[in-house]
Structure formats: C-alpha cells, structure tokens
Amino acid sequence: MSCPSTLVLASTSRFRQQQLERLNIPFQAAKPIFDETPLAHETAPQTALRLAEGKARSLAADYPNALIIGADQVAFCGNQQLGKPLTTDKAQQMLSFLSGKTVYFYSSVVLLNTAANRIHRHTDTTAVTMRTLSENQIMRYLAQEPDAVHCAGAAKSEGLGTLLIEHINSTDPNALIGLPLFRLIDFLLAEGFPLL
Known part of the structure; x- marks a missing residue:
C-alpha cells in the first residue's frame, strides 16, 4: 500500500504548526479531543508519550487514510x-520555583499511519539549567512574553525565555519548542512520505 498523502498535526498550537511549516510540506492541523490529565504514579516521560499518542489516536476515525502527528511535552523538576x-x-510561581535549577523537558512525538494501523514513538529529553532569577526579572519577562503561560515550565525558549536559560543539553534543538523534528523526519521517511 502506498503512503497516505494526507499529513495531519494533532495540535492547534501555533508553536508546533510553525515548527512543522519549516519543513515546507503540506499538512492540516486539527484539534485533538483527549484528556490531558496526568495519571497517578506515571512518570513525566510516560505522561508525555501517552498524551502524544492519545492526541494522534483521537483523530484516527476522522482521518482513516492519513499520517497523524501527535506531540506533547512535560517539564519535570524537584x-x-x-x-x-x-x-x-x-x-510567576513556577519560574520562582525553577530559578537556578535544572529542568528536564520530555518532548514526545508519535506518527500514526491510520491506513496501516502502524505507529512510531519517541521521547526526547532536554536538560535546561535556569539562571537564578529575581522576582522583578520574572515579572518583567512575563509582561513582555505573554505566550509563556502556554509553555511547559513557563519558559518560551524560542522567545525571551532565552534570557532565563543558562545552559541547554539536547540532541534536537527543536524538541524544547515542543516537536522533536529530527525523529519526526525519520518517521516520515520510514513511511515513504516525500520530504525533498
């Protein structure tokens, strides 16, 4: 069977849409219907992966012959x-708590081929060491970066959040924004989706 030509991003996040747009491939974005509440005794990586897969699978009935991308990110500290x-x-409370600490961001991506009922899964780990921040610095940052409230850990790394970060250790710089593109490209190529 040939590769489905429809690519769907199971997210209404404009950050993830902007990331996928950088690959210059056609895709649709659709809102997943999935409860994102963490489960008791679930680790942060398990939560991120379960939510990414749940988002993709929630759209399977609407897109029976498609490749559906699901993604989620969970920050973990202390x-x-x-x-x-x-x-x-x-x-403000979150950034005060994270000040001077190392935060682990678990960014999961799945690619679901609904025609073949095949799924690819990956969780990327990014360690971010935050600068020691004063309350005034945090308040000024939040006043200038209102989108930060929609980011795990409240640090929008692709914006002014850069000012909050001392060090990043990652195998994929895209993962911290929310979509591990390097592994997603591997998944798309494995499914025969034309990228170049």
Whole structure:
C-alpha cells in the first residue's frame, strides 16, 4: 500500500504548526479531543508519550487514510511534573520555583499511519539549567512574553525565555519548542512520505 498523502498535526498550537511549516510540506492541523490529565504514579516521560499518542489516536476515525502527528511535552523538576501554567500568577510561581535549577523537558512525538494501523514513538529529553532569577526579572519577562503561560515550565525558549536559560543539553534543538523534528523526519521517511 502506498503512503497516505494526507499529513495531519494533532495540535492547534501555533508553536508546533510553525515548527512543522519549516519543513515546507503540506499538512492540516486539527484539534485533538483527549484528556490531558496526568495519571497517578506515571512518570513525566510516560505522561508525555501517552498524551502524544492519545492526541494522534483521537483523530484516527476522522482521518482513516492519513499520517497523524501527535506531540506533547512535560517539564519535570524537584520530583514534580510541570505543565502549562495558563495564568500569569502560576507562571510567576513556577519560574520562582525553577530559578537556578535544572529542568528536564520530555518532548514526545508519535506518527500514526491510520491506513496501516502502524505507529512510531519517541521521547526526547532536554536538560535546561535556569539562571537564578529575581522576582522583578520574572515579572518583567512575563509582561513582555505573554505566550509563556502556554509553555511547559513557563519558559518560551524560542522567545525571551532565552534570557532565563543558562545552559541547554539536547540532541534536537527543536524538541524544547515542543516537536522533536529530527525523529519526526525519520518517521516520515520510514513511511515513504516525500520530504525533498
């Protein structure tokens, strides 16, 4: 069977859409319907991978002959999972907690071939050491980077979040933004999807 020609990103995140647009390939974005609540006794990497796969599978019935990309990211520091703060107050608390610490970002990507019922899975780990930040620095950052409330750990690394970071250790610089492109490209090539 030939490779499905329809590529679907199971996300309405404009950050992930912008990342995928950089590959200059046609795709659709669709909103997944999936409960993103972490499960008890689930590790951060397990949460990220389960959510990425759940998002992709939630669209399978709507796209029976497609390649569906699911992605999710969970931040982990001090024995706790950190999601998206969604409010400025929570973002301020989160960044105060992360100040001077190393945060691990688990970014999962799956590619589901709905025609063949085949799935590829990967979780990328990025270690980010945060600078020691004052409350004033955190407040100024959040005032200038309102999108940070929609980022795991409240640090939008592709924007002003660069000012908060002292060091990054990663095998894929795209993963920290939310979509591990290097491994996604491997998955697309394995499915025969034309990239170049």
